[in-house]
Amino acid sequence: MSSNSHPIRIAIIGAGAVSDYHHVPGINIDPRAELVAACDMSEALLEQRKSDWGIDKVTTDFQQICDDPDIDAVIIATPNFTHHEQAIAAAKGGKHIMCEKPLALNAQQVREMRDAAVEAGVVHMTAFTYRFAPSMRYIRHLVQSGAIGQPRHFRSQRFLDWPETSWGWRQYKKTAGAGDLFDMTIHRIDFAMDLMGKIDKLCGGVAQFCPRDVTTDGESCPPSDVDDWSALIGVFENGGVGVWEGTTVAKGYGFNGFGHELAEINGSEATVRYRLHEPNKIWLGKTGEDVAPVDVPEEFLKPADSPRDPHEGKPADVFRYDLVWEFCSAITEGRDAMPSFDHGLNAQIIADAVLESNESAAWVDVADRLV
Numbered sequence: 167m168s169s170n171s172h173p174i175r176i177a178i179i180g181a182g183a184v185s186d187y188h189h190v191p192g193i194n195i196d197p198r199a200e201l202v203a204a205c206d207m208s209e210a211l212l213e214q215r216k217s218d219w220g221i222d223k224v225t226t227d228f229q230q231i232c233d234d235p236d237i238d239a240v241i242i243a244t245p246n247f248t249h250h251e252q253a254i255a256a257a258k259g260g261k262h263i264m265c266e267k268p269l270a271l272n273a274q275q276v277r278e279m280r281d282a283a284v285e286a287g288v289v290h291m292t293a294f295t296y297r298f299a300p301s302m303r304y305i306r307h308l309v310q311s312g313a314i315g316q317p318r319h320f321r322s323q324r325f326l327d328w329p330e331t332s333w334g335w336r337q338y339k340k341t342a343g344a345g346d347l348f349d350m351t352i353h354r355i356d357f358a359m360d361l362m363g364k365i366d367k368l369c370g371g372v373a374q375f376c377p378r379d380v381t382t383d384g385e386s387c388p389p390s391d392v393d394d395w396s397a398l399i400g401v402f403e404n405g406g407v408g409v410w411e412g413t414t415v416a417k418g419y420g421f422n423g424f425g426h427e428l429a430e431i432n433g434s435e436a437t438v439r440y441r442l443h444e445p446n447k448i449w450l451g452k453t454g455e456d457v458a459p460v461d462v463p464e465e466f467l468k469p470a471d472s473p474r475d476p477h478e479g480k481p482a483d484v485f486r487y488d489l490v491w492e493f494c495s496a497i498t499e500g501r502d503a504m505p506s507f508d509h510g511l512n513a514q515i516i517a518d519a520v521l522e523s524n525e526s527a528a529w530v531d532v533a534d535r536l537v
């Protein structure tokens with residue numbers, strides 16, 4: 167419940183894929199939350215969402231949502247280029263904000279969003295989904311408790327086999343900022359810093375292999391100007407090192423649309439590995455053993471007080487509902503959300519530095535840029 171004892175009245179801005187996949191289901195299982203409105207540019211989609219989501223209040227104008235005294239919080243899940251304007255308007259309207267990643271097109275925009283939210287005193291959260299995987303929660307505990315010793319190497323692979331047709335708004339710098347780097351690798355930059363601490367310096371690269379100048383309907387469209395492969399090598403403040411690689415054009419990595427994801431840390435005592443598609447397990451190994459699966463203990467399968475049954479639904483889907491749980495917990499408890507816009511800003515600073523390194527063909531020192 168919010169402070170004056172009605173449920174937290176949430177509006178969705180951007181009623182597309184990700185809102186339907188896990189934000190609205192997350193609201194539906196949280197007794198403290200109520201979905202009260204939706205905003206989208208598409209009137210046809212809003213009509214459909216009225217019945218899909220059981221709401222009456224819909225609008226194509228996000229400012230109406232921001233001005234509405236009967237809305238407490240917003241979830242912004244529109245294309246990347248609109249987040250900046252919408253988040254600042256929501257902050258000015260006194261709404262708590264969960265915003266999708268990447269928070270904006272560059273770090274300067276993100277800084278302005280963060281400042282607006284801080285000034286308004288609202289809860290601000292970045293939708294970095296994979297922090298919420300049970301395996302990730304457990305790995306975080308193992309790293310912080312010293313169970314793997316000193317963390318030395320971080321490694322992340324995210325390989326997808328996407329069609330070479332148009333990605334719509336996702337394939338242009340002016341609407342997406344960057345391609346695989348801002349869409350996929352930015353999550354892995356965030357969880358790496360959550361596990362290993364801040365990055366001090368990095369060297370990065372991006373590349374594009376497919377023009378994607380034909381839509382899925384076979385019509386021609388302007389060619390993409392963003393990357394479909396991104397990589398970086400980073401050195402963490404704690405002396406550890408990291409290697410990240412992401413691609414959306416890895417043939418043979420379809421795996422029912424889920425692709426391949428692996429992230430691991432080699433510590434001085436043990437290796438721990440996360441795989442997105444089996445989030446209720448981790449892989450663990452020490453010298454003399456081979457890395458092998460271990461079940462995530464029950465206490466890490468969901469947030470402590472959440473009513474979600476962690477044994478219900480597909481594990482790789484249902485942990486995503488915990489984002490709304492965290493957002494509402496932060497609002498109810500009057501504390502910062504985790505991850506906040508600060509974490510979204512740090513990940514954006516690193517992602518921007520990857521593009522800078524790619525341009526300059528040089529290492530980039532980021533130590534003094536992070537918040």
Ligand SMILES: NC(=O)c1ccc[n+]([C@@H]2O[C@H](COP(=O)([O-])OP(=O)(O)OC[C@H]3O[C@@H](n4cnc5c(N)ncnc54)[C@H](O)[C@@H]3O)[C@@H](O)[C@H]2O)c1
Binds near residue numbers: 211267
């Ligand atoms: N955290 C995650 O795991 C995750 C997963 C998928 C997408 N995302 C992010 O979520 C955002 C949305 O992605 P998606 O896949 O749902 O995209 P989508 O294209 O399916 O949905 C976006 C919706 O926003 C609407 N829209 C566009 N401009 C608008 C505006 N000015 N005002 C209101 N509505 C507008 C579109 O009509 C569309 O319905 C992106 O920032 C993306 O990076 C995050």
